[in-house]
Amino acid sequence: MPPSARDRILTKLRGAPKCDIQPRPDLPPLVELSFTQEEMIGRFSESLAALTGVVYRVKDQKSALEKLEEIIRAEGLKKLMASTDNVVGPLDLPAWGRKKGVEILTPRDFESRESFKDAVFQVAEAGITGADFAIAETGTIALIHDQDQPRLVSLAPILHIAFVPLARMVPTYEHATRAAFGKKDRLPSQFTFITGPSQTGDIQGTPFKGMHGPRRTIVILIG
Numbered sequence: 001m002p003p004s005a006r007d008r009i010l011t012k013l014r015g016a017p018k019c020d021i022q023p024r025p026d027l028p029p030l031v032e033l034s035f036t037q038e039e040m041i042g043r044f045s046e047s048l049a050a051l052t053g054v055v056y057r058v059k060d061q062k063s064a065l066e067k068l069e070e071i072i073r074a075e076g077l078k079k080l081m082a083s084t085d086n087v088v089g090p091l092d093l094p095a096w097g098r099k100k101g102v103e104i105l106t107p108r109d110f111e112s113r114e115s116f117k118d119a120v121f122q123v124a125e126a127g128i129t130g131a132d133f134a135i136a137e138t139g140t141i142a143l144i145h146d147q148d149q150p151r152l153v154s155l156a157p158i159l160h161i162a163f164v165p166l167a168r169m170v171p172t173y174e175h176a177t178r179a180a181f182g183k184k185d186r187l188p189s190q191f192t193f194i195t196g197p198s199q200t201g202d203i204q205g206t207p208f209k210g211m212h213g214p215r216r217t218i219v220i221l222i223g
Contacts, residue, residue, distance in 0.1 A: 032137045032171040040136035040169050041221065047139025051196030053217040064163055064222050065096060068128070071161065071218060072102055079103045080126045080157075081119065085149040087130025087163050104128070107150050120152045126159035127152075127214070133176040134169045134221070138195055141219060142176050145190040154194065160214040162194075166223030 003011070035043065045055040058064045072080075082093045084106050097104035105124070110116035120127070129149060133142040141162050145151045154160050170176050173193075180191055198213040 030137075030172060035136060035171055037166065037169065040171060041166070043136045044134055044139050044169065044221075047137070048196055048217070048219060049139070051139065051199075053139065053196040053219065055219045055221060057221045059223070061091065061222065064220050065091065067220055068161065069100055072100070072126075075126070075159065077102065077125045077159075079105070079123055080128055081105050081107075081124035081153050082128040083130065083149050083153045084108060085130040087165060088128060089148060091163075093128065107147075107153070116150075117152065117156075120156040124157045126161055127154055127157040128161045128163070129154045131162045131164045131219075132168060132180065134164045134219070135171075135173055135176055135193075136169060137172050140173075140193050140195040142180070143192045143194070144180055144188040145192065146188070151190055151192060154192065155213045158214055159216050159218070160194070161218045161220065163220050163222060166221055169221075 032040075032043070041057070045057075048055055056067050058067050071077075080093075080097070080102065082088055082104050093104045094106060094109075105119060107116050107120075110119060129143060131141040132144045134140070135142060141164060143149055143151075143154055154162070170179070177191075180188055194217065196217050197215050200212065
């Protein structure tokens with residue numbers, strides 16, 4: 001019986017000359033790994049600004065709320081949606097908003113997912129969230145999603161405002177992913193990286209910003 005095509009191919013492969021593969025040289029260490037915190041903040045701010053994002057730095061939560069009020073007044077915002085994650089939740093933004101004459105809703109205000117979706121897409125003029133990480137090398141914020149950090153709050157409204165404690169600043173993506181996935185008892189089902197407004201292009205390669213998701217991103221660094 002003549003050999004099959006499979007046998008002929010395997011015979012050729014076994015008879016092929018051995019390749020002398022040289023080991024790759026070690027990569028030089030990333031400069032970001034040696035950054036001080038101030039250098040990380042500078043790189044993060046420059047990188048996000050280059051992609052039309054805006055970064056403000058404030059010293060504490062009180063100053064963060066003052067900056068938020070300033071943004072709300074400047075943008076003429078009346079209705080916002082806020083997450084209840086461990087950065088934004090303790091600020092009790094719905095009560096704060098009532099004092100300022102602004103309606104701030106949270107996903108907990110809605111009895112069904114459909115009513116929440118309608119509000120976050122059709123009513124909310126901005127979404128307010130915390131962030132789990134700020135990545136210095138690219139000006140990226142990273143959000144781990146759960147019931148207190150619904151994905152749509154950061155993706156559906158036309159403006160996204162993120163509160164980020166400086167303690168959550170890391171040099172590289174690897175630091176963020178290791179921290180997020182290192183705990184086997186809390187693996188996130190969804191992990192979003194946001195680097196400024198969304199960007200896409202048409203069939204001719206013409207770029208567009210904000211075609212999907214927020215058209216503007218504002219980050220308030222706290223600390």
